[in-house]
Amino acid sequence: MSDKIACTHCHLEFSKDVMIKDGEHxxxxxxxxxxxxxxSDEGLDSFYDKLGDNKLAPPSEQFExxxxxxxxxxxxxxxxxNKEGFAEVSLIIEGIHCxxxxxxxxxxxxxxxxxxxxxxxxxxxKAKIVWDDDIVKLSQIIEMIRAIGYDAYPYDASLQxxxxxxxxxxYYLRIAVAVFATMNMMTIMVAQYAGYFTGIxxxxxxxxxxxxxxxSTPVLFYSGWPFIRGTYYGIKTKTVNMDTLVATGxxxxxIYSIYITLTRSGEAYFDSxxxxxxxxxxxxxxxxxxxKSVADTLDVMNRHLPTDxxxxxxxxxxxxNVNDVKISxxxxxxxxxxVAIDGEIIEGSGNFDESSLTGxxxxxxxxxxxxxxxxxxxxxADVKYKATKDFAHSTMxxxxxxxxxxxxxxxxxxxxxNRISEYxxxxxxxxxxxxxxxxxxxxxxxxxxxxxxxSVIVIACxxxxxxxxxxATLVGLSIASKRGILFKEAAQLxxxxxxxxxxxxxxxxxxxxxxxxxxxxxxxxxxxxxxYSLILHSKHPIARSVAEYIFDDTLACLELESLQNIxxxxxxxxxxxxMLAGGNAKLMQAIGIDIQSSSENSEFxxxxxxxLLAKYELFDMPRKDAKEAIENIKRLGITVVMLTGDHxxxxxxxxxxVGIKNFEYEMxxxxxxxxxxKLHSEGKKVVMAGDGINDILALANxxxxxxxxxxxxxxxxxxxxxxxxxxFSSLYDSFKISKKTFTMIKENLALSFVYNAxxxxxxxxxxxxxxxxxxxxxxxxxxxxxxxxxxKFGYKD
Amino acid sequence: MSSWVIAMMLGVSVFLGSxxxxxxxxxxxKGQFDDEEKFLNAVKFxxxxxxNDAANLERKKEKLRKKEYRPE
Numbered sequence: 095m096s097d098k099i100a101c102t103h104c105h106l107e108f109s110k111d112v113m114i115k116d117g118e119h120x121x122x123x124x125x126x127x128x129x130x131x132x133x134s135d136e137g138l139d140s141f142y143d144k145l146g147d148n149k150l151a152p153p154s155e156q157f158e159x160x161x162x163x164x165x166x167x168x169x170x171x172x173x174x175x176n177k178e179g180f181a182e183v184s185l186i187i188e189g190i191h192c193x194x195x196x197x198x199x200x201x202x203x204x205x206x207x208x209x210x211x212x213x214x215x216x217x218x219x220k221a222k223i224v225w226d227d228d229i230v231k232l233s234q235i236i237e238m239i240r241a242i243g244y245d246a247y248p249y250d251a252s253l254q255x256x257x258x259x260x261x262x263x264x265y266y267l268r269i270a271v272a273v274f275a276t277m278n279m280m281t282i283m284v285a286q287y288a289g290y291f292t293g294i295x296x297x298x299x300x301x302x303x304x305x306x307x308x309x310s311t312p313v314l315f316y317s318g319w320p321f322i323r324g325t326y327y328g329i330k331t332k333t334v335n336m337d338t339l340v341a342t343g344x345x346x347x348x349i350y351s352i353y354i355t356l357t358r359s360g361e362a363y364f365d366s367x368x369x370x371x372x373x374x375x376x377x378x379x380x381x382x383x384x385x386k387s388v389a390d391t392l393d394v395m396n397r398h399l400p401t402d403x404x405x406x407x408x409x410x411x412x413x414x415n416v417n418d419v420k421i422s423x424x425x426x427x428x429x430x431x432x433v434a435i436d437g438e439i440i441e442g443s444g445n446f447d448e449s450s451l452t453g454x455x456x457x458x459x460x461x462x463x464x465x466x467x468x469x470x471x472x473x474x475a476d477v478k479y480k481a482t483k484d485f486a487h488s489t490m491x492x493x494x495x496x497x498x499x500x501x502x503x504x505x506x507x508x509x510x511x512n513r514i515s516e517y518x519x520x521x522x523x524x525x526x527x528x529x530x531x532x533x534x535x536x537x538x539x540x541x542x543x544x545x546x547x548x549s550v551i552v553i554a555c556x557x558x559x560x561x562x563x564x565x566a567t568l569v570g571l572s573i574a575s576k577r578g579i580l581f582k583e584a585a586q587l588x589x590x591x592x593x594x595x596x597x598x599x600x601x602x603x604x605x606x607x608x609x610x611x612x613x614x615x616x617x618x619x620x621x622x623x624x625x626y627s628l629i630l631h632s633k634h635p636i637a638r639s640v641a642e643y644i645f646d647d648t649l650a651c652l653e654l655e656s657l658q659n660i661x662x663x664x665x666x667x668x669x670x671x672x673m674l675a676g677g678n679a680k681l682m683q684a685i686g687i688d689i690q691s692s693s694e695n696s697e698f699x700x701x702x703x704x705x706l707l708a709k710y711e712l713f714d715m716p717r718k719d720a721k722e723a724i725e726n727i728k729r730l731g732i733t734v735v736m737l738t739g740d741h742x743x744x745x746x747x748x749x750x751x752v753g754i755k756n757f758e759y760e761m762x763x764x765x766x767x768x769x770x771x772k773l774h775s776e777g778k779k780v781v782m783a784g785d786g787i788n789d790i791l792a793l794a795n796x797x798x799x800x801x802x803x804x805x806x807x808x809x810x811x812x813x814x815x816x817x818x819x820x821x822f823s824s825l826y827d828s829f830k831i832s833k834k835t836f837t838m839i840k841e842n843l844a845l846s847f848v849y850n851a852x853x854x855x856x857x858x859x860x861x862x863x864x865x866x867x868x869x870x871x872x873x874x875x876x877x878x879x880x881x882x883x884x885x886k887f888g889y890k891d
Numbered sequence: 892m893s894s895w896v897i898a899m900m901l902g903v904s905v906f907l908g909s910x911x912x913x914x915x916x917x918x919x920x921k922g923q924f925d926d927e928e929k930f931l932n933a934v935k936f937x938x939x940x941x942x943n944d945a946a947n948l949e950r951k952k953e954k955l956r957k958k959e960y961r962p963e
Binding site (some may be wrong): 144179193208212251266267270308439 | 894897898901902903904908909911912915917919920923924925926932935944947950952955956
């Protein structure tokens with residue numbers, strides 16, 4: 095009975111008797127069956143060969159009417175007309191699991207009449223579709239995507255995203271040129287050095303120098319353009335930065351080397367020009383690469399609010415755009431719908447999932463006169479309510495705009511190396527100038543004074559300084575990612591090292607986020623199948639957990655009669671003409687069983703035929719490694735605070751269990767953000783770890799937001815660090831790695847200073863010979879890279 | 892060995908190399924590496940059929956474009 099079989103379409107496994115048999119194929123639902131036949135008819139069934147062993151999500155069958163996509167308002171917002179007169183839209187396609195899914199979507203759309211281009215990005219599931227609007231409409235395109243088992247919704251491909259992409263591409267191009275030139279330069283340098291030690295004819299040396307000149311020119315003027323541009327703006331705003339030093343250093347070295355080449359006197363340093371620019375450019379690129387765009391997050395966020403609602407007007411139901419709903423309009427919500435506008439219930443009652451506001455998964459029962467809040471989801475409630483606010487001022491819209499604000503004004507802590515480079519650059523430039531003046535007075539030989547002062551700048555190669563941070567963070571990032579910690583931006587490692595306060599969310603972060611049976615008491619032997627059959631019909635998380643707890647293979651599904659879900663109490667049914675009841679103490683009292691409830695845990699009682707049979711106590715337990723990890727984090731000198739939307743009793747219990755002294759309960763999303771703002775105003779650096787939609791504001795407001803890997807999509811989008819393996823010890827690891835990385839950065843900077851302290855005086859005294867210059871160039875960079883590798887010690891994997 | 896041989900070898904190799912770099916830059920600009928996952932996975936699905944599809948799409952676009960440019 096329990097032999098499982100995979101659905102032909104989605105490959106998920108179910109037991110054979112619940113599957114739909116269709117010829118030799120089995121399907122888990124009508125949706126899968128429909129898609130399978132559609133693909134066969136269209137000749138797209140090679141999709142299944144490409145799919146391999148990958149599993150899909152079964153297609154959803156609840157879609158809002160696609161014709162909304164053809165409304166002029168919608169076209170105006172999302173659809174643009176390109177140069178050739180075709181319509182263009184950016185979509186996010188949901189349900190893409192593998193490359194075969196991308197293939198299928200592209201293929202199916204390409205085969206449609208009127209569609210002229212489709213391009214789906216595998217990594218972020220974003221698609222660009224171009225079509226002729228006279229032949230096919232957007233609604234048909236979206237219906238096609240839905241028909242093959244996916245869903246699509248449009249997003250505003252904002253300028254920001256386009257800009258970030260362009261910047262990245264530009265860096266690729268510049269690096270391609272720089273790396274090519276550097277590699278060729280190296281082969282030439284082998285000949286140069288061999289010649290330096292064993293003798294070389296001036297003729298050949300001259301040729302090699304000219305070759306180097308040719309190679310270094312595009313590097314300086316094309317790859318090095320960001321530095322030249324940076325210097326230009328630096329001069330304009332009268333600031334000196336790393337760009338200034340790199341650009342002046344490289345440029346002066348280039349001029350000097352040309353002079354050497356033309357006069358055939360001494361050694362040229364074209365290799366230094368390319369190396370400096372290549373190294374620093376790669377370092378800079380590492381930082382650009384990991385920058386995330388705010389636009390992405392808001393796209394996902396907006397998705398969480400419906401765009402239309404059903405409004406009762408003159409006793410008829412009209413679908414209205416959320417922005418057209420006025421205060422005191424009567425709005426209709428049916429089960430499964432998400433509330434878009436705040437209001438007060440005037441008819442009906444039912445359970446609402448308020449996890450997006452409180453983080454608690456337990457549904458809240460609401461009836462006439464109570465407020466419902468946007469962003470919550472009706473689980474089984476069909477209610478009419480009166481809007482008390484318009485859409486723009488409803489809770490969720492507020493949160494979205496606060497979020498937008500917070501993400502655009504994220505505190506940026508300037509990196510140590512950047513702060514230092516300012517002083518470093520001005521010092522070096524000043525020293526070079528002093529050397530020039532000094533030598534001019536001493537030897538009154540302009541040429542000699544000029545050459546020596548340039549050698550000061552060349553020798554004070556900013557390579558080590560510029561590489562100090564990127565190389566250390568790169569090593570830190572790679573260790574972190576091996577342990578399932580994903581830093582979205584390299585600079586965050588450094589920021590995180592200076593943390594003062596760690597703010598933790600309770601449900602889903604410290605705890606598993608789902609109640610677990612911690613205590614079971616059976617008053618009498620009974621057939622577990624009775625209980626199992628009953629609670630299978632409840633969607634309540636407590637019932638789910640009890641079902642999971644008692645589940646084993648011997649349980650059978652019994653036929654129950656007159657099933658009844660009693661809101662905020664439990665579930666009841668008839669079997670064998672006796673009543674089955676499962677729920678809380680209130681339900682037991684209602685059926686005449688006297689129970690004194692005293693436990694601080696949630697309780698679930700089960701009665702059959704008016705006799706109490708079992709009691710289960712449930713509690714959302716902290717993760718197993720939470721206590722130890724929190725102690726370790728405290729030992730790093732970080733204050734740990736817990737903020738939760740839950741009530742005092744369970745907050746206190748969890749705080750005691752994991753050893754947190756400071757906690758706040760019944761916090762709203764805005765309250766959490768305000769708490770973090772308060773810490774900021776006290777000059778603290780705050781790291782926030784959370785998992786739910788209720789945490790996003792706090793995550794966005796903190797210096798570093800950390801999301802648990804199984805948290806909501808938005809929390810992951812908003813945060814800067816994601817703990818992929820979802821454990822608490824990796825939270826501790828992330829602190830440890832960031833501290834270690836920062837120590838390395840400081841050591842690297844110190845090293846490059848020691849280097850300069852030795853070589854600059856030599857250069858100023860005019861003792862620099864080419865060999866020392868070349869050695870110092872490579873050795874200082876090598877030292878920095880080598881030192882950074884030490885972060886790996888202590889991390890075996 | 893006379894030095895013009897060195898000069899020629901250097902020149903030719905740098906020239907050939909730069910052709911490859913220019914080709915790479917062209918590909919980057921065209922967006923061929925924009926989606927690294929797809930770039931790697933596309934190899935698996937690169938059959939004759941897919942090539943035909945791409946060609947058909949071009950043809951379809953061309954036809955539609957001509958229609959657009961008809962005198963009004």
